[in-house]
Amino acid sequence: MKEDFANRSVAGRPGSRSGPPGPGALAAKVRTMAPSMTRSMQRVAETVAHDPAGCARLTVTGLAERTGTSEATVVRTSRLLGYPGYRDLRLALAGLAAQQESGAAPAVTADIAVDDPISEVVSKLAHDEQQTLADTAAALDTTHLEAAVSALTTARRVDVYGVGASSLVAQDMTQKLLRIGYSAHSHPDPHVAVTTAVQLQAGDVALAITHSGRTVDVIEPLRVAFERGATTIAVTGRPDAEVGQYADHLLTTSTARESELRPAAMSSRTSQLLVIDCLFVGVAQRTYETAAPALSASYEALAHRHAPRQR
Template identity: 30%
Template sequence: MSAQHAPSQTPAEPPTDLRERIRAARPTLSPAERQVADWVLRQPGTVLSLPVAAIAREAGVSQPTVIRFCRSMGCHGLSDFKLRLAQGNVVPEAVRGASATRVATPSGTRVLQNTIDALTALQDRFDPLTLDAAVALVDAAHRIDLYGFGSSGVVAADAQMKFFRYGIPANAYSDPYLVSMSLNVLQAGDVVIAISKSGELPELQTAVERVRELGVHVIAVTAPGSPLAALADVVLPAGVDDAVADRSMVARLLHLALLDALVLEVALRKGSTTLPNHQLPE
């Protein structure tokens, strides 16, 4: 008599309801993400109407933790998480392969969603007092130099153009040799705006260290807690979660937004005649 073969076991598919997926994934989450999971399961309706800052506050975690939790659940960000929570389903992990990529969120949409999430987080943690401190330094400076290498050089050139538009002289340098030459003309009381996604570029750190020795003020547009941030008088923080695949693109847009705010506030303080009438201070 031939031996009976046990029926083959098919792996159980992940639950399609997002709340069930959260319950199933809970033991594998980090302690901070577990706090978010527990709060969402207790308040599934409330989370749909709250911004990332409020969710982080209610769950007792940081805003990046909320975004990481959403991605752990197979979503592209908070907005995608809310949509799937409202719909009561999520794309199962088992079908998140190359063949399913076309059915899931397209790459272009993902870039836009990651940018929206990052800009929302930036707005939620934005500190007007920090911007005021940066504006005061730029307003009092005789010379404004912007340092940025690679893609940050494009951001520096854009800021130079914006300053020029409002009649404020500024100089953008994206070449280390030209940066070293600018050090020969900088004087105490001038300002350098250093731009970097990671804040860890050795060439930029060396230049900023030399700038500080000259008594020149430094405004860093970079990731908070980075080596560059530690060298600056004022930091305009533009951190992007490491889990974001298109991190460089998102960081560049955050840098552009922060520098636009800085340029406009400096122009307002100086009473630039090129500002539209409705923007002129009363």
Template identity: 25%
Template sequence: MPQNCLGTIRSYYPKFSEKEKKIADYILENPEVIIHRTINEVADDLNVADATVFRFSKRIGFKGFQAMKIALASETMTSTQSALVEKVEKLHKMNLTEKIFNANIQALQKTFENIESRFIEEAIAHILEAKRIEVYGTGASAVSALIAAQKLLQSGFPACASLDAHSQLLSASLLTKKDAAIFISHTGTSEETFSLLKTIKKSEAKTIVITSDPHSALSINADITLPVSIDETDNQTAFFTFSIAQQGIIDALCVNILHQHEKDDRFPSESPTHSSIKG
């Protein structure tokens, strides 16, 4: 392992003579400069003899001035590289943060621009008329389904979701044509989710699909598809942006449903609204 020049100078410093301390200060303050200077130039800068600089190099354990410069160059390069790596890592983290925020913003904007208002209106009508609402999602989308059901429940509608596949299948078999089912699926290709859809279609309950693939079997067989527009080429952010955008659709549904619910004469005045929701 190469000798640590700067560390050795600092440890020896209390024992140095005045001239040696003068040389030590010069090196410690200008390590990047000294590696490009000759022994004569250093001696002239400090107004000391060349031999004094040479003896200083020997004093701290090197064979001579050139050996000390090589050690200094190695230390300086390592220090510079470490600082550069640290700076790059910080910039990388900042860029990743900016990247995910920008991706989320773009997904929300594109989803809003591409979704057809008539499909939103139809989905709202089905939810308003439903006696019961089940929200389904498998894998990573199961958590999104739970959040969506909670938002609908807080909006005053009997919505629920389950993480358990058996419970999902059981609830799907109990739906009727007076109920509605909302499916959340990133790709729309989940066999478990499609199996639930086929079960629900037999009951004639209304089915609403939120997915990034409007051409999937799940989308084609649903009554309404609300597409999420995301950048599918970026696998690093695709799932996260889908989650944000699909929750944006759920939020839009809930706000519109609350507004429609409050002004709709078909509902009794004691029906739950956002003003009566606690928690």
């Protein structure tokens, strides 16, 4: 059985990065964290994201006055975004402002409208997808990513949990691992997921995929796996949510701005797939001598299946 929860899960919790996010990751952190913040903290986060140059010149008191909040709220917001204090956030704001002035930071585009021509829909979706991928890459904690890859590489068995749109991502990860010889299973049925999680033990890995971080049907099997001794990994857009309590390694995804025509389930899928691909490629790199022949064999088997049959 596991050691104490508080001692074991600290590695996966928000704030465990080796240093504060750089300027490139600040806007991504705001987009990811703002929906789960209090209204007063949202005002601070959205203000610094929309006007980094102006806010970088403000003291903590000045920013509190501009946002109609308190100094304590400004400091709490800074810490939630990954900065030890407001001084560190100001430095990141100055860096972000410099990036925007140089054109390195892209401009925000409008949401897709009902009457947009299809060419405009393509352009806006392409921009949002690119931004989501860039935000996810900038905010991804490579220390936890490396640790997660290590756990997967030596895993006796891998169970992957996801429901709804996330179940498609879970199936993608399972299929990838199966093709290089791993014992991998995805369980979209929550009852099956929990009953199989009971069978996990030390040396196994449980991977949960949930954008909200609050999906009970995903959290429950991860909790059971955690208690049984498996190494647990969570891929989520809300690192402060409940799923983080049961994750040894927490991998944060970013999401494009939600709109009526593009809900979170659609926009989160792109960033989840990026993280899954990073995990898989990392495992394939470390097991190259066996992974490469396995992939070649699967390609050949599929090619043979689709080749014209000889009579």
